[in-house]
Amino acid sequence: MNLTVYGARGSYPIARRDQVRYGGNTTCLHFSTRSGHNLIIDGGSGIRLLGNRLMEQEFGQGQGEATILVSHTHWDHIMGFPFFTPFYNRGNRFVLASAGQTGSHIRDILAGQHADLNFPVPFENLVADVEYIAFEPGATLKSGAFHIETVQLNHPGITVGYRVQADGCTVTVFSDTGRISRARIGEAMGGPKPDKVYTRYHLDKLAYCARASDLLVHDCQFFEYQMVGRYHWGHSTVEDALQMARLAGVKKLALFHFDPNHSDTDVDEQLVLARDLSVGDSFEVIAAAEGQQIQFGEGGGTL
Amino acid sequence: MIRVKFWGTRGSITAPGRANIHFGGHTACVEVTAFDVDEPGAATHISGPRLIIDGGSGLATLQGAMMTSACGRGQGELHFLVSHYHWDHLIGFPFFSPMFVAGNQITFYGDTVERLQASIERLFSSTYAPQMESLAARLDYKTIEAEGMNVAGFQVRAAQNRHPGKAMSFRLQYGPHAVVYSTDHEVGDPDTDRALVELARGAQLWILDSMFTPAEWEKSQGWGHSSHIAATELALQAGVETAVLFHHAPAHDDEMLFQMGRDAMTLAGGSSTTVLMARDGLVVDVGRQK
Numbered sequence: 001m002n003l004t005v006y007g008a009r010g011s012y013p014i015a016r017r018d019q020v021r022y023g024g025n026t027t028c029l030h031f032s033t034r035s036g037h038n039l040i041i042d043g044g045s046g047i048r049l050l051g052n053r054l055m056e057q058e059f060g061q062g063q064g065e066a067t068i069l070v071s072h073t074h075w076d077h078i079m080g081f082p083f084f085t086p087f088y089n090r091g092n093r094f095v096l097a098s099a100g101q102t103g104s105h106i107r108d109i110l111a112g113q114h115a116d117l118n119f120p121v122p123f124e125n126l127v128a129d130v131e132y133i134a135f136e137p138g139a140t141l142k143s144g145a146f147h148i149e150t151v152q153l154n155h156p157g158i159t160v161g162y163r164v165q166a167d168g169c170t171v172t173v174f175s176d177t178g179r180i181s182r183a184r185i186g187e188a189m190g191g192p193k194p195d196k197v198y199t200r201y202h203l204d205k206l207a208y209c210a211r212a213s214d215l216l217v218h219d220c221q222f223f224e225y226q227m228v229g230r231y232h233w234g235h236s237t238v239e240d241a242l243q244m245a246r247l248a249g250v251k252k253l254a255l256f257h258f259d260p261n262h263s264d265t266d267v268d269e270q271l272v273l274a275r276d277l278s279v280g281d282s283f284e285v286i287a288a289a290e291g292q293q294i295q296f297g298e299g300g301g302t303l
Numbered sequence: 304m305i306r307v308k309f310w311g312t313r314g315s316i317t318a319p320g321r322a323n324i325h326f327g328g329h330t331a332c333v334e335v336t337a338f339d340v341d342e343p344g345a346a347t348h349i350s351g352p353r354l355i356i357d358g359g360s361g362l363a364t365l366q367g368a369m370m371t372s373a374c375g376r377g378q379g380e381l382h383f384l385v386s387h388y389h390w391d392h393l394i395g396f397p398f399f400s401p402m403f404v405a406g407n408q409i410t411f412y413g414d415t416v417e418r419l420q421a422s423i424e425r426l427f428s429s430t431y432a433p434q435m436e437s438l439a440a441r442l443d444y445k446t447i448e449a450e451g452m453n454v455a456g457f458q459v460r461a462a463q464n465r466h467p468g469k470a471m472s473f474r475l476q477y478g479p480h481a482v483v484y485s486t487d488h489e490v491g492d493p494d495t496d497r498a499l500v501e502l503a504r505g506a507q508l509w510i511l512d513s514m515f516t517p518a519e520w521e522k523s524q525g526w527g528h529s530s531h532i533a534a535t536e537l538a539l540q541a542g543v544e545t546a547v548l549f550h551h552a553p554a555h556d557d558e559m560l561f562q563m564g565r566d567a568m569t570l571a572g573g574s575s576t577t578v579l580m581a582r583d584g585l586v587v588d589v590g591r592q593k
Contacts, residue, residue: 019319023320025320118425
């Protein structure tokens with residue numbers, strides 16, 4: 001299996017000169033298997049470039065197939081879908097799975113982006129065959145060559161973490177998620193206030209989903225000092241990402257969902273901090289970067 | 304003197320990346336400030352009339368400067384002219400910090416209050432936006448009166464563009480100086496073009512939609528955007544001092560945009576109009592003593 005990062009930024013896309021190494025496009029990850037199956041997580045602004053790439057292949061002839069998983073429907077994770085060219089090509093087939101958002105089905109949410117007043121291309125112009133699948137967090141899905149487990153993350157509304165398995169490798173993606181010990185904000189993750197029992201319960205649930213992954217891609221929006229007053233924003237620090245990597249016993253950790261105010265140097269600093277704090281741990285830490293490709297070996301492990 | 308600062312110059316969707324470093328990737332956002340004193344130092348204390356046209360992703364870089372001044376203290380008064388309600392002209396608002404500071408007063412001007420308010424509210428609905436903080440600023444919505452009205456000290460007039468779902472051009476007059484903003488507009492309908500040329504006549508600076516090359520426009524007629532050649536020809540008809548080509552396609556990299564700029568400058572060669580290519584960070588002073 002191969003993973004290519006098309007967007008690693010969080011909150012909103014940013015185009016500053018000091019951010020070109022990690023990139024300014026919002027979240028989009030593309031997985032492809034040996035057998036040629038495609039899986040995409042999130043349609044942030046980065047999916048525009050993935051779409052261009054896919055159109056050079058069978059999607060350009062209307063013969064492409066892909067599974068799309070949506071972590072949640074905040075702008076930065078769906079704003080690229082209207083610019084995903086393979087959707088506009090008849091014959092392409094997609095399975096698009098999402099837990100939706102409180103009270104709303106994923107299809108209506110995506111159609112809402114194409115409201116007459118706000119977008120020039122009507123939703124009806126998406127002539128590819130898209131099968132929408134709505135599920136409850138915790139569900140297990142099977143699509144193409146992929147076995148998928150889901151878990152609810154700690155983020156306003158409904159947000160889903162995904163464990164994706166194919167070709168004997170496992171990648172888990174937790175974006176966006178916040179520190180569970182300080183504020184439980186995901187819908188139905190509630191409790192009157194943070195206490196040790198519930199914190200442990202939710203941490204274990206997430207760690208189980210990410211168990212022994214070859215790669216864990218984890219929210220790393222903030223430095224510790226930036227978390228003050230923002231525990232309820234549903235984002236993590238290096239420390240939170242390391243904690244999850246340890247609990248889950250993963251082989252590799254990729255920091256992800258960088259704050260739009262962070263320059264390349266800031267992200268470098270997060271990476272150095274993560275490596276310092278994980279000396280003695282059995283996993284390696286990297287920082288996801290736009291354009292980066294991660295290859296997985298036969299039966300697991302990154303190459 | 305009027306100072307025009309371009310914070311976002313791209314169309315459709317934010318397009319970051321190494322190949323776009325020179326022109327930048329943020330979508331439409333232009334800050335217009337007037338100064339009564341014609342000295343460079345006057346600009347360091349922004350006290351004159353100021354308004355912002357469109358709230359594309361360029362707002363992200365504008366807000367940093369704002370939050371260190373009145374807007375950070377809840378004493379900001381901002382005026383936004385909204386040309387139309389397509390996302391690339393609004394997508395900067397959900398993370399625009401001054402909207403979350405109590406005491407700030409933000410007024411939006413659009414073609415109808417109904418369309419304007421519905422769009423801003425959809426941007427902030429909990430389906431699409433995380434609502435981590437409350438919208439604490441006072442928000443007001445107003446209709447642009449086409450025949451002219453005073454906005455933040457500028458005399459503003461509007462005219463209709465040719466664009467699916469409608470879009471407006473604005474003329475901002477301050478004393479003897481005027482700036483006109485015309486995106487998203489497709490050149491080609493004689494009546495509409497004539498009205499825009501009239502709106503721009505006598506202005507020093509005209510910002511124009513130039514999303515496509517002529518070949519791209521052939522395949523994209525009816526999308527409501529113009530080629531850089533058509534935009535330049537329109538500017539020449541109005542005889543403005545400076546034309547700024549704006550709303551670059553996300554697929555056009557720096558190399559492409561430099562080439563389009565050379566084409567347009569060649570076309571305007573020998574005329575009294577100077578053509579500039581908009582880029583994120585560009586500042587143009589109108590009416591400064593030479």
